Amino acid sequence: MTYQNLVISSRSYIRHIVIAREEKLNALNKQTLAALHDAIIRALAADTIRGIVLTGAGDKAFVAGADISEFANFDTAQGRALAYEGQTNVFDLIHNAGKPIIAAINGYALGGGLELALACHIRVAAASAKLGLPETSLGLIPGYGGTPRLTQLIGRGRAMEMILTGDMISANDALEYGLVNHVVEPADLLPKAESILQRIASRSPTAVSAAIKAVNASLGSVKRGFETEINLFGQCFGTGDFKDGVSAFLENRKPNF
Numbered sequence: 001m002t003y004q005n006l007v008i009s010s011r012s013y014i015r016h017i018v019i020a021r022e023e024k025l026n027a028l029n030k031q032t033l034a035a036l037h038d039a040i041i042r043a044l045a046a047d048t049i050r051g052i053v054l055t056g057a058g059d060k061a062f063v064a065g066a067d068i069s070e071f072a073n074f075d076t077a078q079g080r081a082l083a084y085e086g087q088t089n090v091f092d093l094i095h096n097a098g099k100p101i102i103a104a105i106n107g108y109a110l111g112g113g114l115e116l117a118l119a120c121h122i123r124v125a126a127a128s129a130k131l132g133l134p135e136t137s138l139g140l141i142p143g144y145g146g147t148p149r150l151t152q153l154i155g156r157g158r159a160m161e162m163i164l165t166g167d168m169i170s171a172n173d174a175l176e177y178g179l180v181n182h183v184v185e186p187a188d189l190l191p192k193a194e195s196i197l198q199r200i201a202s203r204s205p206t207a208v209s210a211a212i213k214a215v216n217a218s219l220g221s222v223k224r225g226f227e228t229e230i231n232l233f234g235q236c237f238g239t240g241d242f243k244d245g246v247s248a249f250l251e252n253r254k255p256n257f
């Protein structure tokens with residue numbers, strides 16, 4: 001199967017999915033999200049595959065977020081649908097996958113890009129990576145599961161600081177926060193992700209699948225967080241701050257909040 005914005009390959013039990021829209025820093029547009037859904041479903045169904053590495057093309061970005069130009073004119077209902085469909089079709093699919101999925105964070109992981117990494121089971125980052133949830137700078141909040149997943153992973157205080165300031169953090173800070181499991185030199189990023197998956201591939205696939213389910217089940221009470229996020233994300237689209245924030249990004253100027 002070939003996709004316009006994904007490069008797919010397989011090597012000894014591992015499916016590599018590379019998000020390849022380098023000229024837009026691999027931003028997630030509708031087409032890329034649909035392709036990701038399809039590619040992940042196929043990898044999960046393939047008997048020969050025991051794990052997935054998700055990364056971005058080039059050395060600048062993992063994924064620099066949802067594609068801002070696609071939702072610039074959305075209203076509250078469209079904003080809500082964007083979050084709901086994205087969460088259901090891609091981010092929850094990854095979170096609940098019965099095979100391990102590792103995010104190999106090779107550069108900017110911002111907004112929906114960091115949320116994509118957060119949905120994965122394990123994160124490995126290149127030392128040059130920068131991570132953040134800059135949505136408040138656009139008059140938005142994270143909409144692809146970032147508020148519950150980040151809070152659960154690194155704790156309320158650090159999650160609040162990242163989400164409210166919208167600032168990026170370094171790979172080493174992300175390691176200290178427990179946001180990524182390992183930081184390596186860029187050249188070692190894919191080998192590191194592969195070596196973790198090879199260890200997992202040597203274990204019982206049914207036990208690995210059950211273990212993912214069991215760990216995820218312990219997060220059940222966070223469910224309300226996802227629903228709340230979808231509703232509030234949608235409401236942001238009815239605000240003047242959102243309209244100005246997104247126009248400012250697209251026009252290369254500072255917003256007037």
Ligand code: COA
Pocket residue numbers: 023024025027064065066067068069108110111112134135138
């Ligand atoms: N959506 C749509 N396009 C995006 C994008 C996004 N999330 N992130 C980057 N791009 C595009 C830029 O518009 C630019 O396109 P152009 O060459 O057609 O003008 C291209 O990718 C390169 O980005 P640019 O901003 O020129 O690179 P930079 O090195 O100056 O800055 C970033 C890099 C990551 C700091 C900057 O691109 C950025 O802030 N991106 C948006 C991050 C964000 O807010 N994400 C959350 C979205 S909800």
